[in-house]
Amino acid sequence: MPLTASTAAREILTGLHEVMAKRGSAQVKLDQVVDLIAGKMASEVCSIYLLRDNKLELFATHGLRKEAVHVTRLGMGEGLVGTIAAEGRILNLDEAADHPGFVYRPETGEERYHSFAGVPIVRLESPIGVLAVQHADPRRYEEVEIEALQTVAMVLSEMIAGARLVDGARRGRLRSAGPLRLSGLRLVAGMAKGEAVFHEPRVVVEHTVAEDTEAERERVYGAFRKMREQIDNMTREAEFGIAGEHQEILETYRMFAYDEGWSRRINEAIDSGLTAEAAIERVQQRTRARMREIDDPLLQERMHDLEDLSNRLLRIVSGRMGTAAQTGLTRDTVLIARNLGPAEILEYDRRRLKGVLLEEGSLTSHMTIVARAIGVPVIGRLPDIRHSVQEGEQILVDGDNGSIIIRPNRALTTGFEHRMALSQKRRAEFAAVRNLPAKTRDGVEIGVMVNAGLAEDAVALAASGADGIGLFRTEFQFLISATLPGRDRQLRLYTKVLEAAGDKPVIFRTVDIGGDKALPYLADVHDEAENPAMGWRALRLSLDRSTLMKAQARALIEASAGKVLRVMFPMISEPWEYEEARALLEEQLEWARQGHRKLPKRVEYGAMLEVPSLAEMLDQLLPRIDFLSIGTNDLTQFLFAADRSDPRLAERYDWLSPAILRFLKRVLDAARAANVPVRICGEMAGRPLEAMALIGIGAENVSITPAAVGPIKAMVRSIDTAEVRARLDAVLAKPPRDMRKALADWARRHSVTIS
Structure with missing residues (x-):
């Protein structure tokens, strides 16, 4: 050989x-x-x-x-x-x-x-x-x-x-002349309608064997120079209103464009006798094969970035450079692609780009983050989409439900437009409520804060109508960075967040990485366990990798100089883990003190209750903390032994089941007796019916997505706390067969705004 x-x-x-x-x-x-x-x-x-x-x-x-x-x-x-x-x-x-x-x-x-x-x-x-x-x-x-x-x-x-020896590429869904409804994965919520536009013309490699290897190499070198120039220009011109995580995404993307290993592999393919186009496609096929073998969504995202760049390079070298962005959008557009890179979506006219449909796509993708920032609905996991629609056909996008309708008839279009109008009307109504106090009819004030992970979220805090940031996910900066963020980069982010929040409180959760949030630049933190959500992650990892936590603690302390530093530790199983984390942070306070650095006005310490075992140790934990946050997403999957990322289990448990409500009530009662404030974080608190039930079991503080602030405040202002709590006491004492239906029926009879 x-x-x-x-x-x-x-x-x-x-x-x-x-x-x-x-x-x-x-x-x-x-x-x-x-x-x-x-x-x-x-x-x-x-x-x-x-x-x-x-x-x-x-x-x-x-x-x-x-x-x-x-x-x-x-x-x-x-x-x-x-x-x-x-x-x-x-x-x-x-x-x-x-x-x-x-x-x-x-x-x-x-x-x-x-x-x-x-x-x-x-x-x-x-x-x-x-x-x-x-x-x-x-x-x-x-x-x-x-x-x-x-x-x-x-x-x-x-x-x-x-030679026409085969049927051709495997066909997708056969097209029909009538309306077609498809369902996918909701990546960015919202409703839109527009005409189908394909992101890029398909480049078919027609000549694979090179006649002059050196000439092919020069073509690739020229294409690389042109592609890098394009990426550099996009990185400079991207506008988000504030520097931060999105800029880091583009810098990571730019890093791939300059990756010598990638260009070397293409050169090796040319050495084997392939044309420039065939060499790029050959390396791209290798990338796709690797993507199929990778379970880590973050590593897959890095591979998607590389595939996006390969497509760009292939278009340049073949002379077919025009994507739909280059030719310009002349009408309201629903963009269709197999996948998109973070830079590519920024090339489009945001006035015309109404929605994006992807064959692939993921919740953690860089493109999803950027689309959310510019307010474009996105639906992913639509494997048949490029075979099911033709350029120019009408598409209705329901990003709230993750579904689309292709070639709608008049009745479907009219119904969709009616729902769009209602949605806009509801948004306007909720926007009017956002800045009103979250006070029940009988005068009980409910604290409504938001979950965040970007500097932009803090900038939008005033417009959200929230009382502050109840959960700032510091790991987001780590997830979208190409390299480990050092203390200085963390310090800049935390300073921006606190300055943007002004007088409103911000609660920083220490970094929650590991498990399903693996980092490619920290290869040794990848968890090979069958269920990484219950593995070496969050505080477990941070205590083991204390230098990581020390750097973050110093950045938080310096950013909070002269202000109140509110910090909480995720995934605590037993009180000793909280004590170790607090001691580590207080060591860094002493370091800052000895270095004559300006200190926070005070530090408030909190714990996140996500692991059920911690509920059995509340008598030991509550006297040592300033506040408690309950992370309902992880807590629920641990209580029900049901992986929340597995679609087969999506309906196997319910946040309104008696088990979860009884568990939460026991925690709330214990914290109230110890005079420790509790905040409910997670999706449960952002749903009006579930939030009504939480108030019914004694919750008075929630932290939710910014979009949920209006609906939750509208619900709060429509209820009588005493009535809700009496009802929850009754149904938890003798649970009905269908708790959700029972509570929804009661809410409708008492004119509670849960829609």
């Missing part, structure tokens, strides 16, 4: 080029191709399977029985070949029969072969076949061999498509 993937692939590509240039049928050429690959790779078997009628048909083979050609067929997902095609990934096995997906086909005579390696043959981002090699001796194939196979598979896809 040659020493490098480049030389291995180059030798095969040279032979392929000669085969493709000859006269002869496609079948004859494929027979020659498998013989060529087998010879160059010293492989006992080389086979090509192609997708026809949704079956993977053995089209050519060297080493297996010839009579199996056009006879052996495997369904998508069936056997090793079907698994590769269905999942679009590589298999490299020293013992094929040990794989759970292995299927034996006696007509092939493959029983004497043990090792197996296969790669997908991809066209237009979808597998159209599989290229596989086999050996009698059990062994795993070297990385250089797999790289060579992938490069050859890419060139084969051009030949196969040109």
